[in-house]
Amino acid sequence: MGDAATALRGELRQLVADQLPPNFLGAFTDDPADLDVTQNFCRLLAERGLLCLAWPPEYGGRGASLWEQTVVREEMWAHHEPRGAQYMGVNWVGPTIMRHGTPEQKLRHLPAIARGEVIWCQGFSEPNAGSDLASLRTAARRDGDVWRITGQKIWTSYATMAQWCFLLARTSRGEKKQHGITVFLVPMSSPGIEVRPIRSILGPHHLNEVFFDDLQVTEEDVLGRVDEGWQVAQEVLAFERVGIARYARCERLLLAAPAALGDEWDELPAELRARWARMLMHCRRARLLAYRVVAHQGEGRVRPGEAAPYRIAVTRLDQDSAEVLMEIVGHASVSGEAAERFRQEVEDHWRYSRASTVASGSIEMQRILLARSMLSGGRTPPDGSARLAVA
């Protein structure tokens, strides 16, 4: 990965060790202090130039390499994403505004994201438009100088905390359902928006419904061209192509298990220890598949079908490793603060992993993308063509 990436990993681990309380499990708990932890952590990252590492220097970033970005993804996810809701603004809202925003939009939004001061939510999924996103029905109607928006979004993470929403709405009906969609940058404090939290297995503040009842926004809130938002949405999804580095948390927890159990580790059933070893192999497998996608990204030649084997492997790993870890802690009788903390981490990992084959593009969509790539001739016989430097 290179010296810069290795140094960055060390810096991030030190920050995590110094700044996060030992029992931190992310921003979505019932304890409001956890949200404060993430906000403070983001401000600290911003002060050190680490929050928007990947952004170009003209927008306050460092222009970090893809490998440095990979390190950030790994270290943050491994430690329960201490950036909380901020990662969306940094990962794709900001870069999309850089590409499609007006000078006024860039000035308004980018510095606030770069300082870690603003939370965004993603207004994409609807009750009848999940994997089939282009079927969305939330409608925006032009009325003189304003747009009037009515409709419903669902599964909207961070909506209770967010100040802004990156919203997809239908502005016309074209020949194809992908036509006639527009992106709006909507202040969540506007009249006409109601957020209803959905209590879920993922944590009390994770999922929400968002209702838009004659919400009024202006032309200045349109990102890109009217009716051409589908292309923007595709770019957003491309930013997320590598996705969450789930393998990093799986590996960290698996490797922490023997120490957390102490002497009881040796008394685990042999089959369970073998499943643990097998999961470690799967962690490595997923990590290497992720690195292959990153390497291809660096060459500008990654297509959705090429990232799919990684996405499928890592989401399955997430769930399988959670099952193994839950069984391991179930066998342990050890008490003490460290053991209890480990048990809580595993329990959180297990709950959260239930959604990994659904969130950010379901595993079925990944299989469809991969099948399309395979059957259209996307695969070639073995040739080991490109030489790609990883480390």
Place this chain on the structure above:
Amino acid sequence: MNIELSDEAGEFGRQALLAFEQAGGDALVAIAEAEPDRRESLVAPVLSELGAWQLDPRGDAAELEAAAALCRSAGYWAVPYPVAERLARPADLDADGLLVVAGPRPSASVAGLSLRWAAVTLDGRRSLAKARVPAEPARLSAFVTELDLAPADENGAKDVALGLVLPCWTLLGMLDRAIQLAREHVLVREQFGHPLSSFQSVQFQLTDAEVERSGVEALAKYALWSIQDDIPETVEDALALRLAAVEAAATVFAVAHQLFGALGFCDETSLSWLSRYSEPLRRLPLGRTATLEELTRRLGRRGLTGLYSGPAASSLGVAS
């Protein structure tokens, strides 16, 4: 490490694919099975022509990659010859090839060849090995035969990883081919008026196989890097690869057979031969369960080297 093989190794692999194809391709294994005495003469000249025996996989990183690419190409055509085992030959024993052995009845797929073998156990004990005359014809044995071992020394620690990893590259080539065959079949075979490839259940089986194959490809390259850098965990890395490869083979061949239907069992299809001749690679020196047991034993409480093994994890107060 580099995530993929070098351009040079890739090109060498392509040349080998072509050379094996010109020498008979799919027919090679069928001829060898029918006329076992021709096994060596069918394949050895092709390998000599390719310069296989000039490769020094132990001494040169680029040549190790070339050797891996060659094994993969041999697997693709189910070449009936122990290419990987010959490429892994020890530098300091008078032998033509190296076999990793385990269990009470050491065996290998080397029947009927006039070659001198060295064998090494997983704990590094080396022997000179002689292949017995097989009890069964190749049709049933896939050239597997028991070995008579004459102990030589205990200096084989560095032989084990190479001896495990190169055959995994052969198996990877077989997985490449099995998926390619399944893909081509579902594109042309029609049922209920549609190509099989139009059915999502078929597509998803194919993707399951491809995810497994991709994972082996990634781990196989990692294992080469581990050997090249001579890191202390190199045998663990080889066993992790072997576990992934054996698991993947079970999935890939099950999927390929299912998608081919009854046709896939017939000798007229390449899949049938590939499937049968993958079996020794999947079973020897250790099958899935024994490979996992050995990996687990070696990992102990430490685990597989990764992002959070070693001092980093404890410094976070997680594993302390």
